[in-house]
Amino acid sequence: MAIRYPNGKKFEKKRIPERKKNDYNKDSRFSNRGMSFEEDIQASGEYYLTHGLAVIHKKPTPLQIVNVHYPQRSAAVVTEAYFQKPSTTDFNGVYKGRYIDFEAKETRNKTSFPLKNFHAHQIDHMKAVLKQQGVSFVLLHFRLHEEIYLVPGAFFVEWYENKEESRKSIPKKDIEYHGFLVKTGYSPRIDYLSAVDTWLARETY
Amino acid sequence: MAIRYPNGKKFEKKRIPERKKNDYNKDSRFSNRGMSFEEDIQASGEYYLTHGLAVIHKKPTPLQIVNVHYPQRSAAVVTEAYFQKPSTTDFNGVYKGRYIDFEAKETRNKTSFPLKNFHAHQIDHMKAVLKQQGVSFVLLHFRLHEEIYLVPGAFFVEWYENKEESRKSIPKKDIEYHGFLVKTGYSPRIDYLSAVDTWLARETY
Known part of the structure; x- marks a missing residue:
């Protein structure tokens, strides 16, 4: 298979060290988690962009770059970098x-959405955005139901901050009641802007 | 000097290969260019954020991650990644x-601002943002004058798209006329939001 790097250099198999099985488990805790959901949202963003409907992008993964190598006659290569926790939301x-x-987050839970994947600094960011009258929300994907909900930021923040030990998940019925079901299809795949329209027209939250 | 990585691991000198003099020249073409100007803008963004005035962040540098290593008992380390051209503006x-x-860009030119540092896809992004009624602009820093101007996106795009061979730079006098001088000081260091206020109050461009 002719895989090429962005700089046009040919893929060299020897440069990729063999992974242990265990590595894949670790991998799933990082960027691979929910990748196809994210990719679908990005594809929807591209649809919105090319149709002149909106300009919405995913932020790049923040990396702490420690070392960069500059090979002769080819592109600079980062040889040591560490993942950083994002201080904002992704989109x-x-x-x-x-x-x-x-x-955007997803779960395989059937009856509730666990909040453990959200960090306090992301909630702070949402509050700051709300204070500036931004349109803040989360997209929650119930994988087993194949349902995606737009949940308004104010509702989400309130739930997150008032949660007790017994309320570390939002019950699906509350998400159904306070959120907006997002239409999915071929193009755009995840039509979250229609849900935004419905939400803003109602002016709840 | 006790330098530690974000994961708490101690800095190991042997892991940083020696650089040739030539490498530093190459480096200056990348992320180091205009770093302190960018840092000042980021510090101003933090000032705005902590004072509840605005939520404005710099996007992380986009990297194409090719290889990640997962050492036992320590953080994942990216061992091969390449710089990608950003498809949007930075802030x-x-x-x-x-x-x-x-x-944000800076120049050491005295009488004009060269446009060669801007890419066509960034101009496309600015046009898309303007179409969505976003507040689009560029911050241009004349280093030798120590002057920073906010230049409205519509003026900038018009100039960029209509430039002929002889007009690959915007004369400083045009920037002074169509732009807004940005106050600088201690805190915030670069008060571009005051310039935004002045601009939007006038509603030119």
């Missing part, structure tokens, strides 16, 4: 003059 | 309900 942009800001 | 966020989006 933002502009839609009809409004600032759009959201985080 | 965005929300201010009083408005979407803010800008790129």
Whole structure:
């Protein structure tokens, strides 16, 4: 298979060290988790962009770059970098003059959405965005139901901050009641802007 | 000097290969260029954030991650990654309900600002943002004058797209006329939001 790097250099198998089985488990805790859901959201963003409907991008993964190597006659290569915790949500942009800001998460749970994947600094970010009258929300994907909900930021923040030990998940019925079911299809795959329209027209939260 | 990695591991000198003099020249073409100007803008963003005035962040540098190593008992380390061209501008966020989006550049030129540092895809991004009624601009820093101007996106895009061979730079006098001088000081260091206020109050461009 002719895989090439972005700089046009041919893929060299020897440069990829063999992985132990265990590594894949570790991998799933990082960027691979929920990758296809994220990819679908990014594809929807591209649809919105090419159709002139909105400008919404995923932020690159923040990396602490420690070492860069500059080979002769080829592109600079980062040889040592560490993942950093993002201090904001993953997606933002502009839609009809409004600032759009959201985080996307998925679960295999059937009856509730666990909040353990959200960090306090992301909640702080959502609060700051709300204070600036930004359109803040989360997209929650119930994988087993194949349902995606737009959950308004204010509702989400309130739940997160008031949760007790027994409420570390939001019950699905509360998400159904306070959130907006997102239409999915071929193009755009995840039509979250329609859900934004429905939400903002109702002006709840 | 006790340098530690973000994961708490101690800095090991042997892991950093020696650089040739030539490498530093190459380095200056990448992330080091204009670093302190960018850092000042980021510090101003932190000032705005902590004072509840705006939520504006720099996007992380986009990297194509090719290989990640998972050492036992320590953080994952990216061992091979390549710099990618950003498809958007560097800074965005929300201010009083408005979407803010800008790129920051500096020059040592005295009488004009060369446009060669801007890419066509960044101009496309600015046009898409303007279409969505976002607040799009560039911050141009004349290093020798120590002057920073906010230049409205529409003016900048018009100039970029209509430039002929002889107009690959914007004369400083045009920037002075169509742009807004940005106050600098201790805190915030670069008060570009005051310039945004002045600009939006006038509603030119």
